[in-house]
Amino acid sequence: MTRHEFAELIEEEGGNIYAFCYHLTGNREDAEELYQETMLKAMERCGKIERMGNPKSYLLGIAVGNWKNQKKKYARRQRIAPKEHMEEDWSFPGAAEEPSPEEACISAELIELVRMETASLKEKYRIPVYLYYSQELSIEEIAKTLHIPSGTVKSRLYAARTAIAKKLEEHGYER
Amino acid sequence: MRDNRKSDDRLEELMKAALTSKMEPDEEVNRRILRNWKENPAMGKQRRKTLQIAAAAVACVMLTGVTVGATVRYMNAAEAADAMGNEEIADAFRGENAVSIGEVQEWGDYRVTLLGITTGEKLVQADLSEEDLTLSSTYAAVAIERLDQTPMPSTGDDAYGEQNFFISPLIEGLAPWQYNIASMDGGYSDKVENGILYRIIECDDVMMFADRTLYLCVSDTAFYDTNAYNYDDSTGAISRNETYDGMNLLFTLPIDPSKADEAAAEAYLKALEESQNADSEEDAGEISALNDTAEEQSSEILELLRQGNKEEATKDAELLNTETLTLKDDHYEYSYATADEGIESAGVYYFYPDNFINGLDAAVDYNFDDEGEVKSLTIMIVQDNGDNTATLEVWKKAVS
Numbered sequence: 151m152t153r154h155e156f157a158e159l160i161e162e163e164g165g166n167i168y169a170f171c172y173h174l175t176g177n178r179e180d181a182e183e184l185y186q187e188t189m190l191k192a193m194e195r196c197g198k199i200e201r202m203g204n205p206k207s208y209l210l211g212i213a214v215g216n217w218k219n220q221k222k223k224y225a226r227r228q229r230i231a232p233k234e235h236m237e238e239d240w241s242f243p244g245a246a247e248e249p250s251p252e253e254a255c256i257s258a259e260l261i262e263l264v265r266m267e268t269a270s271l272k273e274k275y276r277i278p279v280y281l282y283y284s285q286e287l288s289i290e291e292i293a294k295t296l297h298i299p300s301g302t303v304k305s306r307l308y309a310a311r312t313a314i315a316k317k318l319e320e321h322g323y324e325r
Numbered sequence: 326m327r328d329n330r331k332s333d334d335r336l337e338e339l340m341k342a343a344l345t346s347k348m349e350p351d352e353e354v355n356r357r358i359l360r361n362w363k364e365n366p367a368m369g370k371q372r373r374k375t376l377q378i379a380a381a382a383v384a385c386v387m388l389t390g391v392t393v394g395a396t397v398r399y400m401n402a403a404e405a406a407d408a409m410g411n412e413e414i415a416d417a418f419r420g421e422n423a424v425s426i427g428e429v430q431e432w433g434d435y436r437v438t439l440l441g442i443t444t445g446e447k448l449v450q451a452d453l454s455e456e457d458l459t460l461s462s463t464y465a466a467v468a469i470e471r472l473d474q475t476p477m478p479s480t481g482d483d484a485y486g487e488q489n490f491f492i493s494p495l496i497e498g499l500a501p502w503q504y505n506i507a508s509m510d511g512g513y514s515d516k517v518e519n520g521i522l523y524r525i526i527e528c529d530d531v532m533m534f535a536d537r538t539l540y541l542c543v544s545d546t547a548f549y550d551t552n553a554y555n556y557d558d559s560t561g562a563i564s565r566n567e568t569y570d571g572m573n574l575l576f577t578l579p580i581d582p583s584k585a586d587e588a589a590a591e592a593y594l595k596a597l598e599e600s601q602n603a604d605s606e607e608d609a610g611e612i613s614a615l616n617d618t619a620e621e622q623s624s625e626i627l628e629l630l631r632q633g634n635k636e637e638a639t640k641d642a643e644l645l646n647t648e649t650l651t652l653k654d655d656h657y658e659y660s661y662a663t664a665d666e667g668i669e670s671a672g673v674y675y676f677y678p679d680n681f682i683n684g685l686d687a688a689v690d691y692n693f694d695d696e697g698e699v700k701s702l703t704i705m706i707v708q709d710n711g712d713n714t715a716t717l718e719v720w721k722k723a724v725s
Contacts, residue, residue, distance in 0.1 A: 154486035
């Protein structure tokens with residue numbers, strides 16, 4: 151892989167990987183650090199990336215690995231510098247455009263509630279949810295990225311969806 | 326039923342809308358990352374780099390072997406390999422397995438000529454940590470030039486590589502996004518002569534699949550792009566996506582079907598799949614092994630409790646709490662939730678006195694860690710007191 155090809159990879163996938171790092175860490179400072187560590191590790195392994203059919207899921211896998219290895223570092227830091235509100239850095243797809251009828255039906259409050267409840271899920275449910283909904287990986291891709299059987303991915307996604315639906319009901323939203 | 330599906334769809338929509346985010350890292354962060362490229366000594370260790378460095382280091386070769394006729398401006402495949410300083414590949418293109426093609430296809434500003442294809446001994450061994458799945462390689466030589474005659478940037482120019490080309494054999498019946506040069510231990514070498522870019526690609530030998538249609542795709546992307554080509558699941562045929570906005574050329578390779586080796590092809594696909602899944606299978610194996618242990622341990626505990634041997638069942642376990650349950654209708658109910666309100670930490674258990682054995686019932690629950698591994702068991706033992714109350718003991722036992 152040439153430097154240019156790697157730069158191209160960053161250009162194509164950098165935003166996705168960064169958004170995922172932001173989901174994991176919950177703030178810009180840590181997200182940037184995790185993103186940088188992920189890309190540097192990817193650089194060391196660029197031969198493997200070249201041979202992989204799906205560089206995005208490989209990069210996401212590296213991000214998950216880095217996050218798990220260094221979670222304590224990020225957790226400690228979060229206590230010192232309180233988590234900023236996620237909403238500030240989020241952009242809702244199509245927010246600047248005219249909302250579609252589907253989007254118009256979904257209130258901002260509900261969106262925020264789903265984000266909040268997803269963020270409070272245990273990590274083993276939260277990560278597959280982000281990979282599935284935010285990164286749009288398939289069940290098989292998530293299974294390979296997280297090194298777990300695809301059946302486990304399905305059951306975790308199901309459990310997460312059920313938990314979120316239940317929380318929404320508790321907040322008075324009808325299913 | 327219908328309403329449920331509707332609400333599930335709505336939840337799906339909601340989750341997608343809530344979790345899709347458009348974010349970009351700071352430009353400076355990306356620049357900082359890329360600055361490490363030059364400073365990183367590990368970069369030179371990549372297998373294909375070695376090939377490319379060798380190709381770039383070779384001195385300009387006099388084009389004495391230029392053929393005359395329609396392709397007068399081009400080197401042929403063997404000459405291109407010579408120009409790259411690789412005699413073995415050049416010999417393979419002059420050998421009996423070589424097929425000279427010369428087919429031209431154009432897209433946008435580019436003309437792509439498939440010069441030829443051949444099979445040869447695998448020349449560069451894979452990394453020590455990896456095993457080669459085949460002993461021979463398929464080589465294909467391609468020439469790319471601009472239609473307006475503007476020279477392609479040479480490999481030493483800064484502009485070299487700004488335009489990507491993904492060139493790979495594809496095999497009828499095998500999903501192209503799964504089976505392409507990237508997954509089949511492939512690589513390439515480039516050489517620019519007289520403003521024409523010559524690329525020789527190499528990957529695991531695909532001649533064993535000669536009884537299927539073999540293709541060569543050429544797209545202007547860094548990796549295989551699923552939008553560029555169609556794959557028909559039912560027939561296995563691969564075709565260009567006519568609506569794709571970009572280069573998506575597709576050559577059909579004229580290979581003698583008698584070169585096919587069905588047994589070798591089957592063995593290769595199996596080995597490739599195993600090698601691709603090695604890591605995940607290994608990890609999944611570890612997880613399921615641990616979970617199997619938890620299941621066995623849990624069965625043993627329940628069996629001991631059926632036999633009334635509570636002492637043995639709770640051996641090495643820690644008693645977390647004891648409480649008295651009151652009979653509700655026909656059952657005792659125990660619900661719990663851990664402080665962090667995680668999913669698996671909340672539960673409700675019903676114990677029916679009708680099912681008690683010697684006045685006792687029990688349940689075992691698994692406690693997972695973040696990796697999905699069962700770390701410990703929660704053992705709930707309910708002893709009927711005979712006065713519409715029962716004593717519940719909650720134990721925690723590590724999985725060993």
